[in-house]
Amino acid sequence: MRVVFAGGGVISLLTAVECVSAGHEVVLADQSDIPFTGATSFDRHRVLRALHPGDLATTAAAVGAHHAWIEIEHLLSTAFYEQSGALTAIPAAEATAARDLLNAAGSKAEVFGAGELAAEFPHAGFVPGTGAVFESHAGVLLADRVLTACAGWLRWNAGAELRPHRKVIGVDADRAEVRLADGGILRGDAVLLAAGPWSRELLAPALARELVLHRQTMLYCDVPPADAGAWAATPAITPLGSDGGAWLVPPVAGTPLKLSAASACRVGAEVGGPVSPPWWREHLIDTFSELIPGFRR
Ligand SMILES: Cc1cc2nc3c(=O)[nH]c(=O)nc-3n(C[C@H](O)[C@H](O)[C@H](O)COP(=O)(O)OP(=O)(O)OC[C@H]3O[C@@H](n4cnc5c(N)ncnc54)[C@H](O)[C@@H]3O)c2cc1C
Structure with missing residues (x-):
């Protein structure tokens, strides 16, 4: 089978690797470079975690993704998965059920009381009195390395053809x-459309109207040298237990500390550029000044 891909972000690149591994041919067109630094999946790091409270099937599928990422690391001969684990702040009454769900899904999990969290992660900004569940089959994916490794593997594979700078x-x-905008046509036996936030331009109007575009502002921070060791050993924390849904991705493998919050996510009308209005940056600085001890701009 020959599969044509419209868009070259993480969804297309991973699917293309899987298709080629299964013996299919792929041709992949992107409007920009492959990978494109402006794609939504191009970032320093992203969190992989499994816990979906009350939903064993989805939690088990996400634990499966943990194992799949380790297999892809081997296939692509590139290290991009830091298995730091993940902590989820959760009310004490729900913590045991969350732990049991994760264990049933095949992950190792542990409940942390508020005192244990404060003692072990004093730098991390948990809301006082908050408990959490730790899951071991989780961590941080170095997103830019994932995309670069997939594109490099495909580029040297006879079953794959990459077409950068070809707008669909x-x-x-x-x-x-x-x-294609240049007048060309790519034909195959199947098409995968994965153009991220730009997908609306390529979908039938009735379907495009159902899609909602979201924007999120994030802060990338340096940590004080004295705390670097503690931060490097910190799991991903999603969320910290604050009212605004603050979360953080730890500084692993040379990446900065990444901070954001559900309160910094909003519906947008258009796909914008990479720079957020200053108000959103100030909102996050205010949010984390109240959470992380010693946090300052
Ligand atoms: C702020 C934020 C945080 C997130 N955090 C996480 C997380 O921690 N963990 C997680 O699992 N997921 C996370 N996600 C979700 C995840 O990043 C998205 O699901 C993913 O980015 C979507 O990938 P994609 O390949 O569909 O799109 P993209 O990565 O956006 O790629 C789309 C590609 O299509 C190309 N394209 C667009 N239009 C055309 C065209 N007309 N012709 C040719 N090419 C075109 C673009 O150039 C681009 O390269 C997050 C998303 C955001 C926005």
Whole structure:
């Protein structure tokens, strides 16, 4: 089978690697470089965690993703998964059920009381009195390395053809055809449209209207040298237990500390650039000044 991909972000690149591994041919077109630093999946790091309270099937599927990422690291001969684990702040009454769910899904999990959290992670900014569940089959994916490794593997594989700087202007799923802005047409047996936030431009209007665009502002911070060791040994924390849903990704493998909050996510009308309005940056600085001891701009 020959599969045509419209878009070259993480969804397309990983699916293309899987297709080629299964013996299929792929051709992948992106409007920019492959990988494109402006794609939503291009970032220093992202969190992989499994806990979906009350939902064993989804939690088990996410534990499966943990194992799949380790396999992909081997296939691509690139280290990009820091298995730091993840902590989720959770009310004490729900912690045991969350731990049991994770264990049933195949992850190792542990309940931390408020006192244990404060003693072990005093730098991390948990809301006083908050408890948490720790899951071991979780951690931080170095997103830029993932995309670069996938693109590099495909580039040298005879079953794959990468077409950077080819804007797609139309997708005909029934005919498995993709039309390019330069007049070219890519044909296959199947098409995958994965154009991230730009997908609305390529979908049928009725479907495009159902998609909601979200924007999120994040802070990337240096940690004080004296605390660097403690931060490097900190799991991903999603969330910290604050009202605004603050969360953090620890500084692993040379990355900065990444901070954000559910309160910094909003619906947007258009796909914008990488810079957020200053108000959102100030909102996050105020949020974390109240949470992380010694936090300052
Ligand atoms: C702030 C934020 C935080 C997130 N955090 C996490 C997390 O911690 N863990 C997690 O699992 N997920 C997270 N996600 C979700 C995850 O990043 C997205 O699911 C993912 O980025 C989507 O990947 P994609 O390949 O579909 O799109 P993208 O990565 O955006 O790639 C789309 C590609 O399509 C190309 N393209 C667009 N239009 C065209 C066109 N007309 N012709 C040709 N090419 C085109 C673009 O150039 C781009 O390269 C987060 C998302 C955001 C925004």
